[in-house]
Amino acid sequence: MNTAYISIGSNIGDRLHHLMEAVRSLHSHEKIEVSNVSSIYETAPVGYTDQADFLNLVVSVETSLDPYELLSACQHIENGLGRVRDIRWGPRTVDLDILLYNNDNIEAENLTVPHPRMGERAFVLVPLLEIASTIGHPVTGTPFTVADDDGVVLWKKADEFKQQL
Numbered sequence: 001m002n003t004a005y006i007s008i009g010s011n012i013g014d015r016l017h018h019l020m021e022a023v024r025s026l027h028s029h030e031k032i033e034v035s036n037v038s039s040i041y042e043t044a045p046v047g048y049t050d051q052a053d054f055l056n057l058v059v060s061v062e063t064s065l066d067p068y069e070l071l072s073a074c075q076h077i078e079n080g081l082g083r084v085r086d087i088r089w090g091p092r093t094v095d096l097d098i099l100l101y102n103n104d105n106i107e108a109e110n111l112t113v114p115h116p117r118m119g120e121r122a123f124v125l126v127p128l129l130e131i132a133s134t135i136g137h138p139v140t141g142t143p144f145t146v147a148d149d150d151g152v153v154l155w156k157k158a159d160e161f162k163q164q165l
Contacts, residue, residue, distance in 0.1 A: 001062050003035075004070060005099040005132065007115070007124050008057050011045065011091055015055040016156075016164075018081055018094040023059060023165060025077040026096075032073065036060040037162055038127035042155040046121065051091040055155055058099065058127035067101045071111050074098065099128060103138035114138060122149045130158070 006026070010018040019040065027034040038058045045051045063070055074096035082093040099115045106113040114137060118124045125146045128135065136143045 001064060002066075002102050004061050004063060004067075004101045005128060005135075006059050006061060006074065007095075007097045007099050007118070007127070008059065009054045009095045009097075009123070010093060011052045011054040012093045016040070019055055019057060020161075020165060021081055022077055022094050022096060023057075025080065026059065026061060026073070027165075029073055031065050032061050032063045032070070034059050035062050036131045037158055037165075038130045039154055039158040040156040040161055041123060041127055042153045043123040044151055046123070054123065056123045056127060057161070058124065058131060060131055067098065067104065067106055067111060067113060068108075070101065071098060097124075099124065100135070100138065105139050119144065122146050122152045125149075126152045 008019055008022045023034060023037060026032050036059065040055050040057045043054050043056055045054060065073060078094055078096055097115055098111070098113055099118050101113045104113055125144055126149050129144060129146065134143065
């Protein structure tokens with residue numbers, strides 16, 4: 001069994017609904033089990049800033065899928081929830097990013113793990129460290145830390161969110 005961490009974000013429409021459906025879709029996949037869910041955090045957009053604020057969370061999953069099959073499952077969920085890729089870092093109904101997959105270092109055309117920008121994004125690190133406080137970078141072994149969590153606002157505690165799932 002493999003352990004992966006997936007970041008989920010939404011900033012179009014019913015953001016909470018999109019997060020809930022993404023988590024439910026992951027968990028209902030026959031080869032994926034959601035083992036933990038972080039709280040939900042609201043953050044301003046990064047990169048392309050002319051868009052609504054995001055809701056973000058991180059889930060840990062246990063899966064028998066290889067990383068490419070997991071990526072395909074994540075993209076299938078995104079597409080099913082109306083994800084359209086018009087603008088890089090633009091608005092989206094839902095975005096699922098594989099942050100970590102075991103302690104693997106993957107550099108392929110369609111997948112890079114660990115996620116290449118996760119270490120500089122508090123909206124990823126805050127929820128990740130909430131559910132995996134001692135996790136480190138698989139290549140360097142350096143523990144992940146959040147230098148500045150300014151702008152990452154707790155929106156809904158994990159226990160409240162889990163009750164809604």
